[in-house]
Amino acid sequence: MAAGTELRVAVAGLGAIGFEIAKRLDAGIPGLWLTAVSARDREGAARRVAGFSQPVPVMAVEELPDVADVVVECAPKAAFAQILEPAIAAGRIVMPLSVGALLDRMDLVERARETGARIIVPTGALLGLDAVRAAAEGTIATATIVTRKPPRGLAGAPYLDQHGIDVGAITVPTKIFDGSARDGARGFPANVNVAAALSLAGIGPDRTRLEIWADPTVTRNTHTIVVDADSARLTMTIENIPSENPRTGRITALSVIAALRGLVAPLKVGT
Numbered sequence: 001m002a003a004g005t006e007l008r009v010a011v012a013g014l015g016a017i018g019f020e021i022a023k024r025l026d027a028g029i030p031g032l033w034l035t036a037v038s039a040r041d042r043e044g045a046a047r048r049v050a051g052f053s054q055p056v057p058v059m060a061v062e063e064l065p066d067v068a069d070v071v072v073e074c075a076p077k078a079a080f081a082q083i084l085e086p087a088i089a090a091g092r093i094v095m096p097l098s099v100g101a102l103l104d105r106m107d108l109v110e111r112a113r114e115t116g117a118r119i120i121v122p123t124g125a126l127l128g129l130d131a132v133r134a135a136a137e138g139t140i141a142t143a144t145i146v147t148r149k150p151p152r153g154l155a156g157a158p159y160l161d162q163h164g165i166d167v168g169a170i171t172v173p174t175k176i177f178d179g180s181a182r183d184g185a186r187g188f189p190a191n192v193n194v195a196a197a198l199s200l201a202g203i204g205p206d207r208t209r210l211e212i213w214a215d216p217t218v219t220r221n222t223h224t225i226v227v228d229a230d231s232a233r234l235t236m237t238i239e240n241i242p243s244e245n246p247r248t249g250r251i252t253a254l255s256v257i258a259a260l261r262g263l264v265a266p267l268k269v270g271t
């Protein structure tokens with residue numbers, strides 16, 4: 001890519017995912033330029049980026065579309081609309097990580113069609129969405145995801161409170177949810193974005209089935225997808241090493257970096 005034609009990237013949310021993305025962009029990726037970051041605690045964020053090789057401003061999320069071609073959302077679900085709406089209104093590329101939140105805001109896809117914005121959902125903590133998207137060009141009969149996490153990787157989910165489940169007391173693998181990806185994303189908004197992403201790649205949030213297990217025998221966030229289609233049967237498992245946030249796999253930030261690279265690299269591999 002010629003000098004001065006880099007894609008400007010802003011990172012909204014500077015936690016387990018966002019800080020890793022920002023660090024890697026600052027370290028230098030051809031064709032990509034980190035132009036701003038946002039966080040809830042702006043002073044704290046300024047301290048975190050103070051050691052970067054290039055100065056990067058900490059801005060309000062609403063200001064990011066002014067300085068970026070791509071806005072990466074890696075904040076809690078509660079900040080989703082505040083980040084996506086202005087970026088989509090400005091016709092930017094938006095990469096959401098809080099994918100569960102998108103299921104209840106599919107109107108934003110229509111809005112993106114009007115403004116020329118693009119919403120690109122990275123594979124994130126999952127795998128194989130290339131194959132699922134390919135299968136969806138034919139006919140998929142069923143799509144299921146089984147998620148197993150160490151109990152502490154599920155703590156704090158509203159579904160647990162609503163159903164009186166104390167994951168801290170679980171000592172054997174226990175299925176705590178069995179239902180649609182849509183209901184799972186609502187009950188576990190910070191835990192099963194992967195199920196939401198699978199549903200968007202395949203047959204939608206109401207037909208995609210999700211099981212969630214609190215499993216004290218695993219140390220990794222483990223997701224197994226089974227998709228039955230008229231072109232192939234896919235069975236895939238990923239075992240994610242948790243990041244500093246036990247709910248979030250380390251690979252998630254790397255998936256975003258790979259997706260960003262795919263926007264500018266002369267060679268892109270995978271669907």
Ligand SMILES: NC(=O)C1=CN([C@@H]2O[C@H](COP(=O)(O)OP(=O)(O)OC[C@H]3O[C@@H](n4cnc5c(N)ncnc54)[C@H](OP(=O)(O)O)[C@@H]3O)[C@@H](O)[C@H]2O)C=CC1
Binds near residue numbers: 189
């Ligand atoms: N799609 C996928 O595969 C995956 C998605 N996720 C999702 O990605 C999102 C980020 O995860 P993770 O990095 O682990 O979360 P963290 O809790 O580690 O970080 C969240 C960040 O968001 C910032 N933040 C909070 N509120 C706002 C706001 N109003 N405006 C701007 N920034 C804000 C926080 O700021 P501060 O530092 O000041 O507190 C913090 O930096 C979550 O929704 C998570 O569920 C996670 C894993 C996989």
Ligand SMILES: O=C([O-])CC(=O)C(=O)O
Binds near residue numbers: 191221252
């Ligand atoms: O889907 C999510 O939100 C996070 C997740 O399971 C993981 O990182 O393995």
